Amino acid sequence: MTLTDPAGATGTxxxxxxxxxxxxxxSRPRGGHRGPNWPLTAALCVAALGVLVPLYVxxxxxxxxxxxxxxxNAFSLPWPPDAHSFAVAWRLTRFPVSFGISLAVAAATVxxxxxxxxxxxxxxxxxxxxxxxxxxxxxxxxxxxLPFPVVALPQIKLTALLGIDNPVxxxxxxxxxxxxxxxxxxxAFLRSVPGSLEESAxxxxxxxxxxxxxxxxxxxxxxxxxxxxxAFLASWNDYMMxxxxxxxPALQTLPVVQNLFQSQFGTDYNVAFASYLMAxxxxxxxxxxxxxxxxxxxxQGAVKQ
Amino acid sequence: MSVPVRFARxxxxxxGPSARRRRVEPVFxxxxxxxxxxxxxxxxAPAAVGIFYSFTDYVGFGDWSFTGLTNxxxxxxxPSVLSAYEFTIGLALVTVVVAxxxxxxxxxxxxxxxxxxxxxxxxxxxxxxxxxxVVAYVFxxxxxxxxxxxxxxxxxHPLEQSVLGNPHLAWxxxxxxxAWQTIPxxxxxxxxxxxxxxxxxxxxxxxDGASAWRRFRSVTLPLISGFVLINTVLGLKxxxxxxxxxxxxxxxxxxxxxxxxxxxxxxxxxxxDYAYQMADAxxxxxxxxxxxxxxxxxxxxxxxxx
Numbered sequence: 001m002t003l004t005d006p007a008g009a010t011g012t013x014x015x016x017x018x019x020x021x022x023x024x025x026x027s028r029p030r031g032g033h034r035g036p037n038w039p040l041t042a043a044l045c046v047a048a049l050g051v052l053v054p055l056y057v058x059x060x061x062x063x064x065x066x067x068x069x070x071x072x073n074a075f076s077l078p079w080p081p082d083a084h085s086f087a088v089a090w091r092l093t094r095f096p097v098s099f100g101i102s103l104a105v106a107a108a109t110v111x112x113x114x115x116x117x118x119x120x121x122x123x124x125x126x127x128x129x130x131x132x133x134x135x136x137x138x139x140x141x142x143x144x145x146l147p148f149p150v151v152a153l154p155q156i157k158l159t160a161l162l163g164i165d166n167p168v169x170x171x172x173x174x175x176x177x178x179x180x181x182x183x184x185x186x187x188a189f190l191r192s193v194p195g196s197l198e199e200s201a202x203x204x205x206x207x208x209x210x211x212x213x214x215x216x217x218x219x220x221x222x223x224x225x226x227x228x229x230x231a232f233l234a235s236w237n238d239y240m241m242x243x244x245x246x247x248x249p250a251l252q253t254l255p256v257v258q259n260l261f262q263s264q265f266g267t268d269y270n271v272a273f274a275s276y277l278m279a280x281x282x283x284x285x286x287x288x289x290x291x292x293x294x295x296x297x298x299x300q301g302a303v304k305q
Numbered sequence: 306m307s308v309p310v311r312f313a314r315x316x317x318x319x320x321g322p323s324a325r326r327r328r329v330e331p332v333f334x335x336x337x338x339x340x341x342x343x344x345x346x347x348x349x350a351p352a353a354v355g356i357f358y359s360f361t362d363y364v365g366f367g368d369w370s371f372t373g374l375t376n377x378x379x380x381x382x383x384p385s386v387l388s389a390y391e392f393t394i395g396l397a398l399v400t401v402v403v404a405x406x407x408x409x410x411x412x413x414x415x416x417x418x419x420x421x422x423x424x425x426x427x428x429x430x431x432x433x434x435x436x437x438x439v440v441a442y443v444f445x446x447x448x449x450x451x452x453x454x455x456x457x458x459x460x461x462h463p464l465e466q467s468v469l470g471n472p473h474l475a476w477x478x479x480x481x482x483x484a485w486q487t488i489p490x491x492x493x494x495x496x497x498x499x500x501x502x503x504x505x506x507x508x509x510x511x512x513d514g515a516s517a518w519r520r521f522r523s524v525t526l527p528l529i530s531g532f533v534l535i536n537t538v539l540g541l542k543x544x545x546x547x548x549x550x551x552x553x554x555x556x557x558x559x560x561x562x563x564x565x566x567x568x569x570x571x572x573x574x575x576x577x578d579y580a581y582q583m584a585d586a587x588x589x590x591x592x593x594x595x596x597x598x599x600x601x602x603x604x605x606x607x608x609x610x611x
Contacts, residue, residue, distance in 0.1 A: 036418050036419055037418040040417050040418070040419050041420045043414065044411070044419060047414075047429075051431055051485075054447065057446075057451070058443050074447065074451040120336060120337050120339075120340035120341075122333075123333040123337040127329050130329050133329075133333070139341075140344060144597075145594050145597045146348065146352065147542070147546045148567075149546055149566065149586060150355075150586045150587070151355060152571065153355055153579060153582060153583055153586065155351045158350075172343070172347060176344050179343075207332070208330055208332045208333070209332055237437060238436075239436065239437065239438040240548050240549060255439060262553075276439050280435050283434040284431060286434075287430070287434040291427055295426070295430060295493060298433070299494070
């Protein structure tokens with residue numbers, strides 16, 4: 001994603017190289033006339049345990065009673081299941097509040113990222129020949145090399161100074177750290193969109209603002225999905241930024257409040273795991289329901305430039 | 306907003322860069338401005354201020370005076386800073402290799418003649434959508450409670466103590482969890498790369514009697530080298546900023562054996578040490594830029610276009 005070829009960006013207006021893999025997924029397996037490779041399938045199933053076992057442990061621990069969880073065998077079945085831990089975790093983490101804050105921050109990040117970077121990318125892509133727009137592109141792109149730890153300390157001070165050392169500041173910072181990558185994706189895509197559609201709208205008397213909303217935005221559909229998924233996951237799962245920026249512990253996001261179980265309630269494993277499960281479940285469920293969409297979006301973002 | 310209709314836009318653009326002084330519709334500045342302003346206010350300006358203070362003795366509040374390069378000189382003779390860099394770079398290199406090898410192997414498996422392809426892919430991508438710190442808390446339990454008891458039952462005495470409490474092994478746990486979390490992203494890129502290789506190449510190689518390993522070395526690897534590079538660039542940059550996973554697993558310990566640069570900067574700052582930590586952050590920035598540029602140069606040298 002950090003790779004952009006300046007040669008491709010110098011505004012020749014050529015579409016990106018055709019035949020990107022996402023464009024023609026090959027469902028036919030290699031050497032398809034033979035039967036399935038069972039040893040390979042078995043090996044992959046074993047490897048999948050590497051993902052499934054930690055998830056199983058999380059679910060099973062969360063359903064145990066306090067004494068069963070403390071006994072130490074993580075793999076034993078939670079029988080009889082005891083969902084009491086969820087009620088305790090719900091109360092301790094003030095789940096509705098931290099969930100709500102996480103969701104609001106992620107939603108604001110997605111909305112802000114989509115709006116700001118699509119507008120900026122449209123301006124840049126259509127005015128590439130003007131120096132200011134070209135330089136703005138590279139200026140924004142430079143931030144891809146700028147990790148958060150480098151600017152974190154001044155940002156902590158700045159957000160405190162401006163009175164946004166709270167979820168508002170976190171959302172704003174999530175947006176700015178998403179801008180480079182998103183502008184890059186949008187402008188690569190927009191350069192491949194021919195100007196003819198916009199011209200016919202212009203002849204019909206549409207202003208540039210109207211053209212953006214009525215012609216460009218609908219075209220950006222797949223890119224919006226990609227940019228939105230990346231922005232959402234980056235914001236929803238982030239720990240570093242909210243933990244450093246938000247001053248009031250009562251306003252922390254869902255991943256940050258999990259540190260509660262590292263000290264105070266360190267031995268109530270069933271409650272801790274119930275809380276971890278409640279923190280993981282929303283994205284995992286959404287992913288399982290919309291995985292085709294998520295996978296193609298992510299693949300496009302990473303490869304299709 | 307009324308904007309003059311410009312019929313000749315396409316024709317003008319076709320004349321190429323030789324035609325100078327093109328008018329820009331003012332509305333485009335309004336499209337770009339919010340992004341530039343927000344970015345400058347929240348990233349560039351703080352970065353500039355922070356770097357400025359790295360040449361002072363500012364403690365985060367109150368008076369300050371210039372101290373020139375004092376902070377930087379002190380930095381390079383500070384064993385805790387040097388060990389943080391050593392740990393961070395080592396961890397990033399190990400993790401990137403582990404994650405790339407695993408992701409490529411899984412991608413090759415998932416594009417092979419297998420059953421349950423969709424289900425398996427679904428499972429392998431799950432870690433991508435879970436918060437790193439929450440995953441690391443789960444692994445923290447597995448490493449400190451489950452692994453020792455399993456090792457005890459199997460008679461593997463060195464592992465009966467929690468690896469997280471072992472200054473020589475804790476980094477392995479961190480590398481494994483970081484890799485676990487980042488494999489899906491790399492995996493999806495590799496799958497896309499592998500699917501872009503024409504199947505005829507493999508058929509031709511098989512007809513020539515090439516072994517599976519030979520086909521991998523001579524067909525697969527050269528053709529996906531671009532994808533390997535993009536994954537390495539992304540991976541290294543991420544691992545250099547390691548923070549979440551370490552906080553959850555070891556919190557920098559035992560001692561300071563797993564303190565990453567990002568962590569050292571944050572904890573030093575909480576200790577009331579602004580200017581010195583900004584000097585560290587500036588050095589870290591230079592390191593990140595150098596690493597990224599080296600990788601980009603390697604990419605361009607191969608004439609890649611992704």
